[in-house]
Amino acid sequence: MMFQTLETRYATGSFATGLELAVRIGGVAAELDHHPELDLRFATLHVRLISRDVxxxxxxxxxxxxxxxxxxxxLGVTADPDVVEIVELALDTPDHAEIKPFWRAVLGYEDHPLHxxxxxDLEGIGPALWFQQTDPHEEPRxxxxxxxxxxxxxAGPRIRAALAAGGTLVSDERAPTFVVLADPQGNKVCVTTGLGRD
Structure with missing residues (x-):
C-alpha cells in the first residue's frame, strides 16, 4: 500500500508476456467494472489500483x-513490490495558499481532492507537489x-495561466526554448519546449 494506492510491478521478462498480462487484467477489470492504471514496459508491468471516487x-x-x-x-509472472516507489516533490513555504495557485497553473495540475x-496530476502520471510548512525566511538560493x-x-497558455495565478516573469531571453517564472515567494520554474535546442 502506497498512501492512497495499491501498487506492484510484475517482472514479465518480455514485452509479449507483459502485454498478455495487461490484456487479461483488462478482461477482469471490465467484468468487475473497476479499472487499474497500467504501465507496460519491455520486461515489466506496473499496476496501480485506486478508487478515484474516494x-x-x-x-x-x-x-x-x-x-x-x-x-x-x-502466466508464471512474479510480483516485485520492493522496486515500487512514488516520487513526490515537497516545497517549503510559510504560506501555501499564496503559491499554490501558481504551481497548479504552471504544472497544469489540480487540487488534491482530500489534502x-x-x-x-490526478491521472497519476506526474509527481505530486505538496507544500511543507516552514517558518518565514528570506528567499533562498x-x-x-x-x-x-x-x-x-x-507553453504560451501555461505561462499566461501561471502569471495570472500570481507568478512573475524572471526571464524570457531564451524563449521559446525556455522561459523562467517565479511564484510569489521567489521559487523558480522553467517552462521549456524543444524549440531552439542544439
Whole structure:
C-alpha cells in the first residue's frame, strides 16, 4: 500500500508476456467494472489500483488485486513490490495558499481532492507537489528547480495561466526554448519546449 494506492510491478521478462498480462487484467477489470492504471514496459508491468471516487483503496481494489495475482500466477509472472516507489516533490513555504495557485497553473495540475497542501496530476502520471510548512525566511538560493517540458503550443497558455495565478516573469531571453517564472515567494520554474535546442 502506497498512501492512497495499491501498487506492484510484475517482472514479465518480455514485452509479449507483459502485454498478455495487461490484456487479461483488462478482461477482469471490465467484468468487475473497476479499472487499474497500467504501465507496460519491455520486461515489466506496473499496476496501480485506486478508487478515484474516494481517492483511496476500497474493497474493489482489493478484489481486483486478488484476481490480478491469480492471472499473474497462471502466466508464471512474479510480483516485485520492493522496486515500487512514488516520487513526490515537497516545497517549503510559510504560506501555501499564496503559491499554490501558481504551481497548479504552471504544472497544469489540480487540487488534491482530500489534502489542501497538495496539487497533483490526478491521472497519476506526474509527481505530486505538496507544500511543507516552514517558518518565514528570506528567499533562498535554489539548489534545484523544476523544468516543465511541454509542446510549444502549450507553453504560451501555461505561462499566461501561471502569471495570472500570481507568478512573475524572471526571464524570457531564451524563449521559446525556455522561459523562467517565479511564484510569489521567489521559487523558480522553467517552462521549456524543444524549440531552439542544439
Amino acid at each position: 481517492f483511496g483503496v476500497t474493497r474493489r481494489d482489493l478484489d481486483l488485486a486478488r484476481r490480478i495475482g491469480t492471472i499473474a500466477d497462471d 489542501d497542501r497538495e496539487v497533483r 535554489q539548489r534545484f528547480h523544476l523544468d516543465v517540458r511541454v509542446p510549444p503550443e502549450v
